[in-house]
Amino acid sequence: MSQIIGFPRIGENRELKRALESFWAGKISQNELEKVAKELRAKHWAEQKELENVCVNDFSFYDNVLDLAYALGAKPARFQHLSGLEGYFAMARGHKDGQACAMTKWFNTNYHFVVPELSSSDTYKVNASAIIDQYKEAKALGYKPKIALVGLFTFVALSTITQGEFAEVFDAVKSAYFTLLDELAKLDSSVLIEFSEPIFTRGVDERFYHLIKPTYDAIANKGIKAVVTSFFEHSNEASEILLESKIYGLGLDFVYGEKNTQILPALAKSDKLLFAGVIDGRNIWIADLESKLALLEQIATHIPKERVIISSSCSLLHAPYSKSAETKIDSEILSWLSFGLDKVQELLVLDALFKAPSDEARAKLTHNQALIAARKSSCKIHDSAIKARLESTLKTARDESFAARIKAQRAALAYPNLATTTIGSFPQTQEIRTLRLGYKKGAISKEQYDDGIKAYIKDCIAFQEEIGLDVLVHGEPERNDMVEYFGEQMKGFVFSQNAWVQSYGSRCVKPPIIYGDVSRPKAMTLEWITYAQSLTTKLVKGMLTGPVTILNWSFVRDDVPRSVVCKQIALGIADEIDDLQKAGIKIIQVDEAAFKEGYPLRAENIAEYESWALECFKLATAIAESSTQIHTHMCYSEFNDIIKTIEALDADVISIETARSGNRLLQVFKEVGYTHEIGPGVYDIHSPRIPSVEELEGQIRALLEVLPKEQLWINPDCGLKTRKWEEVKPSLANLVKATKNVLHTLQ
Structure with missing residues (x-):
């Protein structure tokens, strides 16, 4: 089985960008904007149809962290009187009634998220309708959905606390978050939710590490199949705690978190599924399928193959959509590149090679090996003059003090x-x-x-x-x-x-x-x-x-x-x-x-x-x-x-x-x-x-x-x-x- 953590949402030809800017300019209605969004979701789910499930709630009109804040009713006081998309976009872009919420980079990527503003005096009015509607959309189209949701710990830790202490704010947000989950749990007998918790890759945080197990135990007790996923680095400290919890699965990034392999012996002793992030969701080079397969076989020495779900290292939000329009890139260089749709196919090929190798999968592996070898030896990537210059004495200080x-x-x-x-x-x-x-x-x-x-x-x-x-x-x-x-x-x-x-x-x-x-x-x-x-x-x-x-x-x-x-x-x-x-x-x-x-x-x-x-x-x-x-x-x-x-x-x-x-x-x-x-x-x-x-x-x-x-x-x-x-x-x-x-x- 294979899956992704999220899919690019702006559209193959930036359809969402154009619709948003037209909406903000008053050129199209909200209904027209929502029609574009619905069409994009359907198209993107179709591209994921061969995977174990399709991602729901990875789509957004602006940003998923903002989406969660809005779903929880975590609106700054200056925007409390606004509702619908007016209130949503006010938080993102500002409004005559107040300045927008701050934006900052999503960990060490070039993606920006809208920073929630939380206060101990906040009251929350939860509205899960947007997530529920997308889930039902996917099911109506015949897909098996998985809800992608920003994890509670990441959400609160990345927020600006404008009033009160972390503990009291966390408790208030947790109550609203659990109310949201109660609504989502009604969607199916055992709804699958992948909770993105990249905050765990930063290491131990004394403010909340003692809360990880009881929080995710309570979530699992709601009848939710909870997969807790971290990415961009290893998260061994949190993983040790989560292995003692009641969660369904653990998602780990083996591309940028090589030390995640250290948790495998402990994971082997549990009954949890491993969502193994082995295909790079952030960069655009073709995967070396032979080395990826070797990594998966190493994982399989600890975890039975039936408990391993092959995944992208992070959301494909950070990758381009498709190479289909690339007619001007040198064909040799283009053959070394892997965009979003290619990464989905790499996951499917890896899954076949790992679980039940077919002649078709073996042929694709042979082709991949040839491309990897050609790239390494290509004269296009080497320049002896620049290498020699780097080896010379280089000046790295100004001549005078400031x-x-x-x-x-x-x-x-x-x-x-x-x-x-x-x-x-x-x-x-x-x-x-x-x-x-x-x-x-x-x-x-x-x-x-x-x-x-x-x-x-x-x-x-x-x-x-x-x-x-x-x-x-x-x-x-x-x-x-x-x-x-x-x-x-x-x-x-x-x-x-x-x-x-x-x-x-x-x-x-x-x-x-x-x-x-x-x-x-x-x-x-x-x-x-x-x-x-x-x-x-x-x-x-x-x-x-x-x-x-x-x-x-x-x-x-x-x-x-x-x-x-x-x-x-x-x-x-x-x-x-x-x-x-x-x-x-x-x-x-x-x-x-x-x-x-x-x-x-x-x-x-x-x-x-x-x-x-x-x-x-x-x-x-x-x-x-x-x-x-x-x-x-x-x-x-x-x-x-x-x-x-x-x-x-x-x-x-x-x-x-x-x-x-x-x-x-x-x-x-x-x-x-x-x-x-x-x-x-x-x-x-x-x-x-x-x-x-x-x-x-x-x-x-x-x-x-x-x-x-x-x-x-x-x-x-x-x-x-x-x-x-x-x-x-x-x-x-x-x-x-x-x-x-x-x-x-x-x-």
């Missing part, structure tokens, strides 16, 4: 206290997207393309000058994506036509695929940055994506260590910084939006990651002259645990996302005596709300309660690519006005 650098930069660049700027990107209009697509397809000439990009940059610079921003950006109209743009110009990358994965809500990304050694043949941003600077006497930032983020937001080759790939990318970024500074660009931003999300989940593995990730950022930026100011940007991070690493990055200015968190995230910078300059986001760009001058003044004054004006920059939370000009223009104008008002009162 104190000396910032003094010189302040004098030379002459920017004010509370300097205003943006993170980099400006709205990607339909005209710009059409221009890029036309050039890519050969429908327009390079001259026409260049003229269109320059016109956008010119308007962008003029707007920023008009409202009075201090440090400008060119707006990035030439870039489809902050990682893809750079990967397209580096060797060792390949790009798909339709390998979209969901980042959050309707936001999808098409990660580059790193298949071989990486190098930068020529300048990547110089033309557009220098053109923008030629239009103004104000400072224009050069905008680059950092090596760690390029790595973490790509599908990375799995035949060499990630650290090696990252160093190769870092050398290319260093070359770009040198070209920019030699062309007169004085401020260069090297975004590391994904630095934190690459962190290992187990504390014992963090030091190794920090060491090479830090080395790669410094390898990229050490080439900067003392007078060149290096900025960086980080998204959705809790910085308490990595503040020393942030200091060690030695960027002159760091901008961070804080708008949904007030000045709380800044406290740690003050506590450690952080001396470098900081740009905390003062408004949330993930919401269409336009912040008022008064609101922004309040945000700025809150920042000044923590750090002095000499250390602060004022900017939005993140890039403005996904926003509309009619939102961006008044928001930024208000930002500049609010900053000037505050500065006036400080004089």
